[in-house]
Amino acid sequence: MNIIIITGPPYSGKGTQCEFLKESYQLTHVSTGDLIRKEKEDKTEIGRLMSEYADKGELVPDEVMKSLFGKVIDENLNKTGIILDGYPRTKPQVDTLLQLAEEKSTPITHVLNIEVPTEELLKRAKKRAETSTRADDKNPETHLKRINIFEESTKPAIEYLKSKVSVFDINGLGKIEEITGKISERLQDLN
Numbered sequence: 339m340n341i342i343i344i345t346g347p348p349y350s351g352k353g354t355q356c357e358f359l360k361e362s363y364q365l366t367h368v369s370t371g372d373l374i375r376k377e378k379e380d381k382t383e384i385g386r387l388m389s390e391y392a393d394k395g396e397l398v399p400d401e402v403m404k405s406l407f408g409k410v411i412d413e414n415l416n417k418t419g420i421i422l423d424g425y426p427r428t429k430p431q432v433d434t435l436l437q438l439a440e441e442k443s444t445p446i447t448h449v450l451n452i453e454v455p456t457e458e459l460l461k462r463a464k465k466r467a468e469t470s471t472r473a474d475d476k477n478p479e480t481h482l483k484r485i486n487i488f489e490e491s492t493k494p495a496i497e498y499l500k501s502k503v504s505v506f507d508i509n510g511l512g513k514i515e516e517i518t519g520k521i522s523e524r525l526q527d528l529n
C-alpha cells in the first residue's frame with residue numbers, strides 16, 4: 339500500500355481535490371475528519387469523545403488519534419494506495435506516521451501541501467457555512483480558531499515532515515480544476 343498525503347490549512351480544498359484524485363488514480367480516500375464524524379454519527383464512545391474537540395474546532399489529542407490512525411492503516415493494507423487527508427496535523431503525529439509506515443512497509447510516495455492565504459481561507463469558510471451541516475462550520479469564531487491551530491501546530495508539523503520526506507508545495511489559489519492539474523503533474527509517476 340502506497341501512502342499519498344494531502345495537507346494544508348482548513349478550507350484549502352483538500353477534500354474536494356481528493357474526490358478527483360481517488361477516481362483518477364484509484365486511491366482510497368482516508369479522511370480523519372470524515373472518520374471522526376462517522377464515529378459521532380454512529381454514537382460510539384470514541385466518537386463522542388473526539389467530537390467534543392472537533393465540534394469546537396480543536397485538535398483531537400494525539401494519543402486518541404494514534405489508535406484511530408493505526409486502525410485505519412491496518413484496515414487498508416490490502417489497497418494499492420491511500421490518499422491521506424487530515425493526518426498528520428502535529429509533530430507527534432508525523433512521528434507516528436513515519437514509524438507506522440516503516441513497520442508496515444507502506445512507503446510514503448508523495449506529499450502534497452496546498453497553500454492558501456488566510457484571507458482567502460476565511461472567505462471560503464464563510465461560503466461553506468451557508469450549506470454545510472458540520473458543527474465546526476457554523477461559527478465564524480471556529481473558522482478562525484481552526485486556522486490559528488493550523489498556524490501553531492500543523493504548519494510546524496509540515497516543516498518537520500519536510501525534513502524527513504520530500505513535499506511538493508502547491509499554490510491552492512485558482513479554479514478547482516487548475517489545482518487538480520497542478521497536483522496531477524506531481525502524481526504522474528503513479529500511473
Ligand code: AMP
Nearest residue numbers: 370371372391392396397398424425427
Ligand atoms: P477535517 O475534516 O480534516 O477538517 O477535520 C475536522 C476536525 O476533526 C478537525 O478540526 C479536528 O478537530 C479533527 N481532526 C481531524 N484530523 C485530525 C488529526 N489528525 N488530529 C487531530 N484532530 C483531527
